[in-house]
Amino acid sequence: MNALFKILSKLNPIKPDNSNYIYRPDVIALSFAAGMASLQKSGWNVVPTAIDNTSPAKVRNILRLAHKAGMKFCDYEINWGNYQKYFNNAEYKTRYPDYYRGNQVEKSLEHYLTLTLLNVSAEDIFIDIASEQSPIPEIYRRLTGATTYSQDIMYPPGIKSNQIGGDACSMPVPNNFASKAALTCSLEHFEADADTRLFDELSRVLKPGGKVCVVPFYLYEQAATQTDPTVSATAGVIFDPDTTLYCAQGWGNRHGRFYSPDSFYQRIIKPVQDRFKFEFYYLQNAADVDPSVYARFAFTATRL
Template structure:
């Protein structure tokens, strides 16, 4: 429903935080980061999705096309401070959304949980589309091209957008807010409109990655079936990784007006070794 603000306490160290989580929740709690890029894990996810009737497509991304996009978008000159330490991943996510949406002049799209992303300016400049940035942190209501709202209650009419993107955001939507968000996308997209989720955080088991120094003071709750992975110095309170089953149950099956495809990028390391956007979810309004 909304992106939760990060809270942190310097009075709690990581190890003590892990023990608090073990006592507070019945979920399995383990220490470490989730690795959903292992080839065996990727193949298992693909095979499981296909066996459940989900369309899965393997794609290779044109590295030269991606690098040309970076230059055309003018990240280095117009937005030199944007994600300096994670530049390739963030710009790669934008490039994928740019490719999948294929926006035209005067078409409307929305960047969900946009925060300080320049993507609306970039896409508008490159295509002539009309972009909107949405975030719970903005002032409530519509102010020029900024929309301050809950991501599941966006104050625009039905079938308003040709496209929507959620880059590194839906995994932070706690409780049932991811479900309500996708329902809102079904309402807001025109026929043929697309919602792009990049990356799609998916793993072999329903899981959630957290830094307990943030999740404990924030009183975060976790999905009942989720394994809680405690990632030291990660700096975020909640990062949901769907299993194939929970992805279908939470996002795909309830939205019968959206046709979903999971894309797998086969040549990720060839583009840049820092990239982790292996999976993408695209929903098209039918």
């Protein structure tokens, strides 16, 4: 353990985890149909399908609405050769053969895009937010020499080695602690006002000039939430008022927020617009990488 880890561990001793948050329950209490019925009975507008923000027509309309709202997207072409080089150097097949088996192209592409958009280097202190079991911290540390941390609400509160446990909206680290951070398939899971509070916290945790990357950026034609009712109907999930719930059978997740351009401005940009510069990317050839890839948008926010 290096000196930085030792100092932080002393400042933030490990405490028992008393969180009631359960990401994916071990026992499914309701069927899909019963879960949808329960959500409808609670007054939610329910749609019995997943959200489509990847088909060409939907993407065109989302970009049109974003442009109308003043959200400027840069066309980003994924370099297939560089992605392949990253995939091989990261050694997913040998070190992480069971990591998202069947969906490893999507996940490794998210990791590659994050590494590229953030330009992570040996001088960086990097936090992978809502990391769960992601190999990002190990891969980035090995490939770049950066000091890396994984953060997740499911870890014991405090800091142990390179794990930061507890609420991402209140991290037990000093001001200006990190230079880079990322959320890969994570921001959408921040319930209630946690997404807004997260960016307020990142304005404290990131150094001036520091940057956070979010990929995929779940943007849609209107503000909506995707859920698997077998998980969420009995979990007391706090959905956004007046949101439409798109029920995705077999998805296994309790909450996935899709922003409209306006809701993203109101929830994320407006509260921190004096502290961050946002840049948006349309991953124009994402479907060409592999048909299973569902990332279409990404964004970075640079601390001012």
